[in-house]
Amino acid sequence: MNTDVTDHGLLSATKDAVIAAANAIKARFSIDTRPTDRADINARIEANDAVSMRILREHLAKVRPEARVVEDELATGLLPLGEWWIVDPVEGAINQIHGMTDWCISATLIRDNRPVVTAVHFPLTGDTYSASRGAGSWQNDVPLNVSAKTExxxxxxxxxxxxxxxxxxxxxxxxxxxxxxxxxxxxxxxxxxxxxxxxxxxxxxxxxxxxxxxxxxxxxxxxxxxxxxxxxxxxxxxxxxxxxxxxxxxxxxxxxxxxxxxxxxxx
Known part of the structure; x- marks a missing residue:
């Protein structure tokens, strides 16, 4: 583990990573895009994923060079002990390539099978959601609280x-x-x-x-x-x-x- 970077500092770096990747994908986004078939859908998703993953890896390796990245977006089950990044290079990729707005980029640090730091950026609204274990959740600079409904x-x-x-x-x-x-x-x-x-x-x-x-x-x-x-x-x-x-x-x-x-x- 890179002990020179606290979880607080790591959170800031994680936000920077997802924002950088999201801005790159935003530049590739158009509300007018319309894939033609399954092959076209797959090709567009793979192209966006490659761009985003390159940026995410570059940023995240600087602060946690020892942490491994989960390569399979569809991975399930326990991970080997230690630190892992679980990232989604374009979360809601199917929406993004069809010109819809509900998509984002996320990165979460896993430590011994528990998420400890996460950041999610929505480039079309400019909102960043983030959390670190024991320190609360935030939308930009505003703390988040779940609903108070009881019914x-x-x-x-x-x-x-x-x-x-x-x-x-x-x-x-x-x-x-x-x-x-x-x-x-x-x-x-x-x-x-x-x-x-x-x-x-x-x-x-x-x-x-x-x-x-x-x-x-x-x-x-x-x-x-x-x-x-x-x-x-x-x-x-x-x-x-x-x-x-x-x-x-x-x-x-x-x-x-x-x-x-x-x-x-x-x-």
Missing amino acids: IKAAMVGTGQAKPGESRKTYEQIGASVTRMMQTALTVRVSVPATVQLVQVAAGRMDAFWQFSDVLSGIVSGALLVEEAGGVITDANGAPWSFESEHFVATTPALSRAVTTALSPLV
Whole structure:
């Protein structure tokens, strides 16, 4: 570990990294872009990822040269002990290449399978969401707090798929969970990427997010943001979430039981 850089200093450097990468991808963005087919979609995503990853690696290696980078964006499960960067070079890449605005760049430092520092930048709004363990969550310079709602029937909640080509079981769980939560909460959003919804949970604008997946790149940043904003991270059964969990729920202390009660029969 590079002991010359504290987690506070690391947070600043992580923000610089995601902002630099996001600005490069912003320069490649157009609201008028329209991919023509699956091959075109894949080529555009890969080109953007290459640009963003080069910048992220360059910045992050300066402050944590010993930390390894998780190469697979769809990685799941426990990592070997030590420090790792989990990054999403263009989170919401499918939106970005279709001219939509809900995408971002994220980088999270993992230490012994716990997220400790994270930063997420939305270049089209200029907002940076960040958190470090034990030091709170922030939107730019404003501290974040989860919702104070206590009634699930007043809650705005959301979910989405973690990747294309999910299993049939996962698709059925997603569909069933949307139905159950429509009967339980006030309104339900279904969209990608997960982090776009998770920052809203951390900011108290949404009240819960769940996902039937353990793809780490989509949830580790939001998990730390929500937790440091006073939220609760569990699996769908209400057990504490970890990298070994097969599903994920981020909500508030007051609503956690109601959310997991609705979702647990589906797992």
